[in-house]
């Protein structure tokens with residue numbers, strides 16, 4: 001079958017018999033390398049239905065952060081992934097913004113109160129100087145009177161949330177946020193309840209799986225697929241875009257890498273970026289909403305390392321839209337007041353099964369633990385100073401035979417989470433799940449939900465320069481303070497839990513809540 005596919009009549013035949021499955025119908029079919037991409041797509045379809053966790057195809061040699069060694073250390077069974085080659089992953093080619101799309105400013109004004117920072121999550125924030133100047137009029141022939149109603153309801157939500165600053169705690173039969181893990185528990189609670197009361201999300205229906213309306217639900221990128229599926233079946237979804245506060249672009253960066261990436265191509269970014277661009281152009285031409293705000297009330301969710309880079313395919317997506325990213329690297333354009341940091345959670349079987357729970361602090365005999373591949377800028381320093389140096393600081397590239405990674409998490413008081421190739425790592429959440437206090441060693445990182453959560457109350461944050469002092473720092477934390485942090489870690493765990501279906505205050509709702517706060521930051525003006 002490979003032979004005739006190269007002939008032009010073969011192409012035509014495919015176009016005739018498979019118009020519906022041609023998900024790239026709107027993707028530059030005219031490009032000369034389209035048949036290569038088609039082969040990727042075709043072989044991909046079978047693998048996606050088989051097993052989502054095996055990271056088939058091109059992705060297996062991408063970063064995959066923690067996957068590299070843990071499969072052998074823990075599962076034991078020869079699932080060791082190919083060692084990532086530095087050239088293919090960490091050093092993403094730098095791509096400048098596409099030039100054939102004019103950069104415009106949306107007619108959006110920013111609220112004086114920055115709702116994303118209002119809860120005083122300023123600590124991990126870089127103060128950003130947003131340039132959402134209302135400058136360019138977007139010509140859209142459309143009556144947006146519905147928008148005024150929407151914006152009016154948001155005005156009420158903002159007022160109610162501000163009110164909560166001097167407010168009483170509200171009732172909630174399931175959970176009332178409290179304590180120092182929050183910057184302001186009552187403000188968070190109010191904004192959460194307001195979200196539940198009113199938020200409506202429109203999910204664009206355009207696009208076909210596997211690239212759209214689809215994503216990995218297992219593996220290190222599981223948050224991407226889980227969010228997409230849970231959003232599409234969520235009660236927050238509206239089918240009436242006129243009623244939506246926010247618009248979701250259900251595109252999967254991981255699936256693009258898996259099915260579209262063309263390694264033979266000189267510019268392997270191009271087909272993937274083209275897909276993003278074509279999709280945004282498609283929804284912008286079929287619906288008035290993208291042009292209305294130039295993307296400011298639109299959002300994407302991406303966990304793959306390349307998500308941030310792919311979002312550059314459309315300048316307005318990069319600069320205006322809310323990007324919910326695992327790799328919240330401020331050096332790569334992540335803006336805390338506009339973008340959302342989401343946790344990377346490694347789900348082997350798509351659930352939290354076997355990941356949650358651990359013994360009490362008294363039964364934890366190891367001071368600090370890390371095991372993982374030596375990649376990225378920080379781990380070499382950590383390993384150089386601590387690998388096999390001190391029995392209290394268990395730092396390993398490979399775990400000794402017979403030692404289980406999960407057991408080590410459960411026997412340790414502190415679990416070290418350094419950046420790998422990318423800033424995100426599933427280790428912070430693994431620590432929280434198992435009752436181990438996370439130790440974050442990262443540069444340029446905005447921790448997940450740090451608009452609401454005060455990470456320093458339940459995690460230790462260590463400068464890269466302080467790696468040689470790691471033991472001194474951890475030993476310097478009093479038992480009392482350690483017990484407090486450990487207890488708070490158990491409290492904060494609910495915000496990182498993955499449930500099917502989602503439960504209130506779990507990770508799905510926390511991601512949505514962070515998106516909601518960013519939406520509250522912007523006031524969209526329609527045209528009349």
Ligand SMILES: *[C@@H]1O[C@H](CO)[C@@H](O)[C@H](O)[C@H]1NC(C)=O
Nearest residue numbers: 119120121122123124183184
């Ligand atoms: C808010 O954060 C700033 C900077 O981290 C800090 O100085 C201030 O005390 C915080 N305020 C509250 C109420 O937590």
Ligand SMILES: *[C@@H]1O[C@H](CO)[C@@H](O)[C@H](O)[C@H]1NC(C)=O
Nearest residue numbers: 110112127128129130131132
């Ligand atoms: C933006 O930055 C400039 C200079 O850095 C500063 O003068 C100005 O006050 C800032 N604006 C806001 C809104 O923070």
Ligand SMILES: *[C@@H]1O[C@H](CO)[C@@H](O)[C@H](O)[C@H]1NC(C)=O
Nearest residue numbers: 107134135136137138525526
């Ligand atoms: C933005 O929208 C507001 C409200 O509709 C309008 O008064 C203003 O003229 C618009 N500004 C620009 C630059 O389009």
Ligand SMILES: *[C@@H]1O[C@H](CO)[C@@H](O)[C@H](O)[C@H]1NC(C)=O
Nearest residue numbers: 142143144145146147527528
């Ligand atoms: C816009 O639509 C609203 C109802 O949705 C209608 O009342 C209003 O007259 C319309 N305005 C224009 C200029 O068409």
Ligand SMILES: *[C@@H]1O[C@H](CO)[C@@H](O)[C@H](O)[C@H]1NC(C)=O
Nearest residue numbers: 120164165166167184186187
């Ligand atoms: C946080 O909430 C309390 C009420 O629970 C309020 O007194 C306090 O001013 C709030 N802090 C901030 C920074 O808004």
Ligand SMILES: *[C@@H]1O[C@H](CO)[C@@H](O)[C@H](O)[C@H]1NC(C)=O
Nearest residue numbers: 140141284285286287288291
């Ligand atoms: C939105 O803008 C683009 C480019 O400016 C244009 O091609 C498209 O037709 C517009 N969409 C609508 C619905 O008017």
Ligand SMILES: *[C@@H]1O[C@H](CO)[C@@H](O)[C@H](O)[C@H]1NC(C)=O
Nearest residue numbers: 329331332419420421422423
């Ligand atoms: C974050 O972004 C900067 C700038 O692109 C890059 O040098 C760094 O390696 C990235 N990743 C990490 C883990 O810091």
